[in-house]
Amino acid sequence: MPNLSWRHHALVQALLSRGPMSETKFHSLFHALTKKDPGSHKQLFNECLLAINKELAYVQFELRACRNQYDGEVCYGVVNNVADEQAKLGTKYSVPQITFYKSVVEAIVNDVTGQGCISNISALNVQLECQLAIGSQSQGGPSTIPPAIRNFTMSQKEKTLEELVKDGWLCSTSDGNIGLGVRSFLDLRSWLRMNDVPTCDICNEAGVKAELCHKEGCMVRIHSYCLKKKFPRQAERVCTGCGSSWGIRASNRDLVEEEENEELNESTQAQSQAQAQAQSQAASSLRRSPRKRLRSCKLEQIETNNPGSSGASNVNPERRTTRRSVRQR
Numbered sequence: 001m002p003n004l005s006w007r008h009h010a011l012v013q014a015l016l017s018r019g020p021m022s023e024t025k026f027h028s029l030f031h032a033l034t035k036k037d038p039g040s041h042k043q044l045f046n047e048c049l050l051a052i053n054k055e056l057a058y059v060q061f062e063l064r065a066c067r068n069q070y071d072g073e074v075c076y077g078v079v080n081n082v083a084d085e086q087a088k089l090g091t092k093y094s095v096p097q098i099t100f101y102k103s104v105v106e107a108i109v110n111d112v113t114g115q116g117c118i119s120n121i122s123a124l125n126v127q128l129e130c131q132l133a134i135g136s137q138s139q140g141g142p143s144t145i146p147p148a149i150r151n152f153t154m155s156q157k158e159k160t161l162e163e164l165v166k167d168g169w170l171c172s173t174s175d176g177n178i179g180l181g182v183r184s185f186l187d188l189r190s191w192l193r194m195n196d197v198p199t200c201d202i203c204n205e206a207g208v209k210a211e212l213c214h215k216e217g218c219m220v221r222i223h224s225y226c227l228k229k230k231f232p233r234q235a236e237r238v239c240t241g242c243g244s245s246w247g248i249r250a251s252n253r254d255l256v257e258e259e260e261n262e263e264l265n266e267s268t269q270a271q272s273q274a275q276a277q278a279q280s281q282a283a284s285s286l287r288r289s290p291r292k293r294l295r296s297c298k299l300e301q302i303e304t305n306n307p308g309s310s311g312a313s314n315v316n317p318e319r320r321t322t323r324r325s326v327r328q329r
């Protein structure tokens with residue numbers, strides 16, 4: 001890495017040895033190394049991260065920022081861009097452990113209620129066989145389950161779960177459930193996208209832990225922190241897809257709508273226009289291509305989600321390039 005100074009090295013080294021770091025910690029490390037505050041020297045901070053990523057790209061690594069969806073905090077980490085769990089977890093975890101991890105992650109992200117977590121017991125009881133069937137569809141069914149996976153005991157699962165939480169691949173949520181860890185948020189970006197995990201309608205990142213629109217038939221989900229950012233006042237919160245009040249359940253909303261309809265009775269034309277507009281908006285939000293949404297998401301994230309902290313924005317330009325190139329393959 002001839003273009004990097006010892007300061008760049010120190011940043012990368014810290015992330016590699018300590019694992020993902022909160023934005024606050026990463027910023028203070030940057031400050032300690034450069035005597036410059038990343039908040040007031042955004043350009044310097046950006047350039048530093050871009051320089052690092054330029055070099056890391058040669059070995060398919062990337063320094064990136066992500067949000068922990070359970071608390072909305074930004075974290076930094078270095079990830080391996082090779083989409084292969086074996087390469088990422090293989091040095092520490094065995095094949096059955098990795099299979100177990102993948103099954104738990106799938107169960108978490110497939111939660112239709114957007115809670116982004118499953119109970120401890122559900123985690124311990126995930127079916128590893130499904131994972132194998134996905135991985136080797138062409139090579140036969142459950143009869144070919146390797147003994148190592150077939151004999152993976154409950155106590156081994158418990159121990160693995162503990163280790164995965166300790167290492168930040170999974171987390172133990174405040175209500176005692178199992179959710180995705182920061183490392184998974186950093187690492188699984190493209191995987192989440194490939195697996196069609198519903199995205200947040202505001203930032204377009206996967207909405208693993210998100211609030212759902214209560215309107216029947218509306219599939220919009222939004223991260224709590226994105227919602228707060230976009231609509232600081234609770235009363236103003238509306239679904240960005242269908243326009244209905246956010247957080248009001250159907251029964252309540254019917255009342256609200258009735259009141260509104262009364263007001264609009266005089267101009268039925270205006271009302272039907274509004275409805276048509278809302279419907280077309282909802283439809284277009286469904287139609288929007290993932291790539292298009294991705295781009296707008298990045299801008300949104302820089303400008304609205306992260307105004308004071310240059311954090312995520314610094315990594316974004318590089319990240320966009322990387323993703324695009326990956327997709328074109």
Ligand SMILES: [Zn+2]
Pocket residue numbers: 200201202203204205222223226
């Ligand atoms: Zn969001």
Ligand SMILES: [Zn+2]
Pocket residue numbers: 213214215218219220239240241242243244
């Ligand atoms: Zn909606």
